[in-house]
Amino acid sequence: MIAQLQIDPTQLIEPWTARWFPQTLGSMLVGITCGVLGCFVVLRRMALIGDALSHAILPGVVVALLSLGWFGVQLDGLPPWFLAMWLLVGALGAGLLTAVLISLVQRKSRAKEDSAIGIAFTAMFAVGLILISSLPRGTHFDLECFIYGDPLAVQTPDLILMGVVCPAVLLTVALMYHRFKLISFDPVVAAAMGVSVAFAHYLLMGMLASTIVAGIKSTGVILVVAMVITPAAAAYQLTNRLWVMLVLAGTIGALSAGLGMSLAFMVNTPTGPAMVLVAALLFTLAVLFSPNHGWVFDRLRRLRLARHVAAEDVLKALYRLGPQPETGYVEPIGTETGLPPRKLVKTVARLCAEAVLTIEQGRLMLTQVGKRHARELVRAHRLWETYLVNEAGFTAEEVHATAEDLEHAHELSDALFEALGRPDQDPHGSEIPRREPG
Amino acid sequence: MAMDELVARIIGVTKVYQKHKAAPPVHALAGVDLDLPRGQYLSIMGPSGSGKSTLMNIIGCLDRPTEGAYLLGGDDVAKMDDTELSRVRGRHLGFVFQAFNLIPQLTVQENVAVPLFYQGIPAGERNRRAAAVLERVELADRMSHRPAQLSGGQMQRVAIARALVNEPSILLADEPTGNLDTKTGDTILALFDELHAQGLTIVMVTHDPGMADRCERVVRLRDGLIDVDEVGGKRPVTSSSAV
Ligand SMILES: Nc1ncnc2c1ncn2[C@@H]1O[C@H](COP(=O)(O)OP(=O)(O)O)[C@@H](O)[C@H]1O
Numbered sequence: 001m002i003a004q005l006q007i008d009p010t011q012l013i014e015p016w017t018a019r020w021f022p023q024t025l026g027s028m029l030v031g032i033t034c035g036v037l038g039c040f041v042v043l044r045r046m047a048l049i050g051d052a053l054s055h056a057i058l059p060g061v062v063v064a065l066l067s068l069g070w071f072g073v074q075l076d077g078l079p080p081w082f083l084a085m086w087l088l089v090g091a092l093g094a095g096l097l098t099a100v101l102i103s104l105v106q107r108k109s110r111a112k113e114d115s116a117i118g119i120a121f122t123a124m125f126a127v128g129l130i131l132i133s134s135l136p137r138g139t140h141f142d143l144e145c146f147i148y149g150d151p152l153a154v155q156t157p158d159l160i161l162m163g164v165v166c167p168a169v170l171l172t173v174a175l176m177y178h179r180f181k182l183i184s185f186d187p188v189v190a191a192a193m194g195v196s197v198a199f200a201h202y203l204l205m206g207m208l209a210s211t212i213v214a215g216i217k218s219t220g221v222i223l224v225v226a227m228v229i230t231p232a233a234a235a236y237q238l239t240n241r242l243w244v245m246l247v248l249a250g251t252i253g254a255l256s257a258g259l260g261m262s263l264a265f266m267v268n269t270p271t272g273p274a275m276v277l278v279a280a281l282l283f284t285l286a287v288l289f290s291p292n293h294g295w296v297f298d299r300l301r302r303l304r305l306a307r308h309v310a311a312e313d314v315l316k317a318l319y320r321l322g323p324q325p326e327t328g329y330v331e332p333i334g335t336e337t338g339l340p341p342r343k344l345v346k347t348v349a350r351l352c353a354e355a356v357l358t359i360e361q362g363r364l365m366l367t368q369v370g371k372r373h374a375r376e377l378v379r380a381h382r383l384w385e386t387y388l389v390n391e392a393g394f395t396a397e398e399v400h401a402t403a404e405d406l407e408h409a410h411e412l413s414d415a416l417f418e419a420l421g422r423p424d425q426d427p428h429g430s431e432i433p434r435r436e437p438g
Numbered sequence: 439m440a441m442d443e444l445v446a447r448i449i450g451v452t453k454v455y456q457k458h459k460a461a462p463p464v465h466a467l468a469g470v471d472l473d474l475p476r477g478q479y480l481s482i483m484g485p486s487g488s489g490k491s492t493l494m495n496i497i498g499c500l501d502r503p504t505e506g507a508y509l510l511g512g513d514d515v516a517k518m519d520d521t522e523l524s525r526v527r528g529r530h531l532g533f534v535f536q537a538f539n540l541i542p543q544l545t546v547q548e549n550v551a552v553p554l555f556y557q558g559i560p561a562g563e564r565n566r567r568a569a570a571v572l573e574r575v576e577l578a579d580r581m582s583h584r585p586a587q588l589s590g591g592q593m594q595r596v597a598i599a600r601a602l603v604n605e606p607s608i609l610l611a612d613e614p615t616g617n618l619d620t621k622t623g624d625t626i627l628a629l630f631d632e633l634h635a636q637g638l639t640i641v642m643v644t645h646d647p648g649m650a651d652r653c654e655r656v657v658r659l660r661d662g663l664i665d666v667d668e669v670g671g672k673r674p675v676t677s678s679s680a681v
């Protein structure tokens with residue numbers, strides 16, 4: 001069977017209409033909180049623990065629901081805020097139990113930490129799945145929504161949970177900002193300065209568990225961890241400053257949630273995957289376009305450098321060869337510089353436009369500016385050769401190729417000239433041009 | 439001040455590491471007794487794996503002993519929980535690390551003021567006290583520099599200033615000259631000498647055999663036990679020379 005995606009662009013704005021706006025706003029709030037907390041998870045390399053927590057919460061929530069039945073409480077008669085808090089208690093309990101299980105497995109078996117985490121959370125998840133089938137008939141527990149996320153299922157108790165947990169978490173992060181920062185940066189120094197690393201760790205875990213419970217209905221248990229990791233990882237591509245990273249991760253989290261809602265309505269899919277897809281897309285953009293580490297700017301920088309080197313090589317070749325016929329310069333200069341014809345023609349055109357080269361009476365030649373620049377390059381080349389032979393111990397035959405690269409750093413020429421004791425000749429006996437006045 | 443007044447007492451302390459049930463336990467410390475008089479300059483030496491770092495971590499309240507008692511200023515630290523230990527570290531101990539561990543984004547003065555931040559001391563006083571200790575380590579003219587603009591020796595002096603800013607009862611240093619060349623290392627050791635002459639209690643882990651001449655007492659560890667506890671080359675500070 002071929003799945004058919006029903007794409008309906010008119011649904012794009014549906015999440016922003018009054019009917020769905022509370023759900024959208026709630027999801028965005030969770031997105032901000034997940035993004036902010038995610039920064040610490042990413043920096044402290046705890047992604048696996050985040051995944052563990054989200055899965056481990058299932059039995060906690062189910063037991064919380066079951067226990068209402070044991071006490072004979074009717075779900076319908078319950079105030080929504082009570083149900084919300086009761087579920088939160090169950091989830092936090094399950095999170096705590098998982099933490100204990102992980103350290104128990106680690107201490108009592110040969111399993112290393114990552115295996116211990118894997119064993120503990122899958123076991124908890126399995127318990128949750130089994131318990132679901134024992135929920136009393138009347139209980140509405142939609143497993144599918146728990147796993148994939150569904151805005152239809154986000155009801156008043158969930159909105160209350162989001163409205164309480166998210167501001168509380170953000171406030172705590174603001175208050176603990178300096179401690180968290182020091183711990184993420186250098187846990188050894190943090191401990192020595194009197195910061196309780198263990199307390200901060202458990203606080204972070206507790207906040208993470210609470211946020212995950214708040215977000216689980218809109219994102220689903222499998223993908224909620226992506227809302228924690230992906231926006232923070234994207235922000236990490238863009239900055240090295242923690243507070244900027246927190247702001248960016250929060251923004252990317254909110255965007256992922258908001259745009260994800262629109263996407264989900266448009267193609268009529270669960271909200272969780274749509275939000276995570278948007279987050280992954282934003283992460284990809286961050287990887288490509290990050291000004292410091294990004295692939296695109298890196299390529300641009302390299303391209304610019306390659307162009308610069310090509311231009312200077314052409315200048316030097318013309319300086320050495322003298323003016324060339326306008327129609328026949330490609331062959332001799334191409335041989336001299338090693339540039340392929342197409343690149344050479346482009347470079348010459350660019351240099352003419354910059355008035356470094358000119359064509360007079362059918363001959364390609366250097367302008368005054370071009371001549372001065374070329375002399376600079378020759379000077380740098382010969383100075384570097386002198387340096388490589390006199391100071392670095394190479395022989396005169398070895399240095400040409402290296403100097404060919406180094407000559408592009410001609411802003412160092414004056415310093416080099418002085419350091420070498422104002423030489424007149426390079427190792428091959430050629431004259432080193434003096435710096436032109438002006 | 440009486441020489442025999444003790445800052446710290448370590449009584450029958452052991453530290454056993456055991457990765458998991460089936461693994462053989464490692465007795466990093468196998469029963470150590472150590473009294474630390476106020477104002478003493480003690481260096482801990484011993485081959486690699488003999489337990490030096492473990493002992494330092496316990497003296498520094500970064501870790502709790504498996505058995506035994508550790509009395510610091512009258513309290514048994516061995517029984518404290520993590521939050522209390524953190525408080526003790528922040529208020530009563532100063533740490534100097536081999537790799538300096540300064541925060542690159544902060545200025546020298548801000549780095550030194552960091553420990554005071556966690557004690558809720560207002561900004562004005564933090565800056566004033568940081569400036570005062572930087573004066574002591576002769577870096578008053580580098581207050582607004584970043585660590586990257588300093589030499590290794592200067593960075594370690596900033597780290598020492600940071601360790602001193604809370605007026606600790608013990609200054610702990612784990613191979614503080616390990617990342618420095620011999621000459622720079624000597625200037626750092628001279629600074630430790632000077633601080634000791636001013637009455638500071640110092641515990642230092644070192645590999646430098648020359649250290650034995652610089653301090654009052656050398657404790658040599660071997661296999662988690664005190665092998666030798668000897669008087670170093672320097673006379674103990676008398677009460678009159680202590681400040
Ligand atoms: N966290 C740890 N877990 C297990 N074994 C440890 C741990 N820390 C130290 N050890 C062991 O305890 C012994 C003493 O280590 P340490 O105090 O670091 O020695 P030193 O600093 O003198 O080189 C070593 O055998 C070391 O392998």
Ligand SMILES: [Mg+2]
Pocket residue numbers: 490491
């Ligand atoms: Mg060691």
